[in-house]
Amino acid sequence: MEEKDSILIVDDDPEIRRLLVDYLVRNGFKAVAARDGREMWRELERHAIDLIVLDLMLPDADGLTLCRDIGMKSNIPVLMLTACGEEADRIVGIEMGADDYLVKPFNPRELLARIKRILSRTRALPPNLRPETARYLKFAGWCLDTATRLLVDEQGVTTPLSGAEYRLLRILADHPNRVLNRNQLIELIHGRDAGPYDRAIDVQISRLRQRLRDDSKEPSLIKTVRNEGYVLASAIEKSHSPT
Structure with missing residues (x-):
């Protein structure tokens, strides 16, 4: 049986965590959740994660800083979530190493499509x-x-x-x-x-x-x-x- 990709949802909203974990599981993924940066690092130690969906605003840490730290320690792709739609925020997110950026509120189908695209791109890297x-x-x-x-x-x-x-x-x-x-x-x-x-x-x-x-x-x-x-x-x- 093909191994399922594992997604880590990092968001301080319990309803969003529950909805996204349930939705991803129904669509063939394994999914775990964390409410803040501290829990995120614990989950990364416990599980082999293929992609992180990371909220920009967390109670104990700046999502941009976490994104940068993830990039320094691993090759795990990051999809940033934010309530901010300003171009400057998107630029900073990408500059910090995020692979994609999605503004809240969003359709879960769009999130799913972006996750699949990032994972596909990660596994089918261009020759360079x-x-x-x-x-x-x-x-x-x-x-x-x-x-x-x-x-x-x-x-x-x-x-x-x-x-x-x-x-x-x-x-x-x-x-x-x-x-x-x-x-x-x-x-x-x-x-x-x-x-x-x-x-x-x-x-x-x-x-x-x-x-x-x-x-x-x-x-x-x-x-x-x-x-x-x-x-x-x-x-x-x-x-x-x-x-």
């Missing part, structure tokens, strides 16, 4: 994100460990990357010296057409430049090509060894 034989990608004095998602400089100092930062760097590194426009980056990272997330790519690029210590005013590594997009201006060496 599929695991390769070479574990290490080296460029401009940096080494990206694709197994641990650690970025290492020439002095051996390691920098952990969030899920969004890692995906963006992998895409750029797998297309070195090639300009990728915002639509292409959004499609490769989030599996959807450009829309309200356009500016999120610019924010993610800015954060990635900070990680790479690339001058934001005159970047030499991740360059902006006016009216076209971004390019990683470096040769990439693929290796089985970090040295």
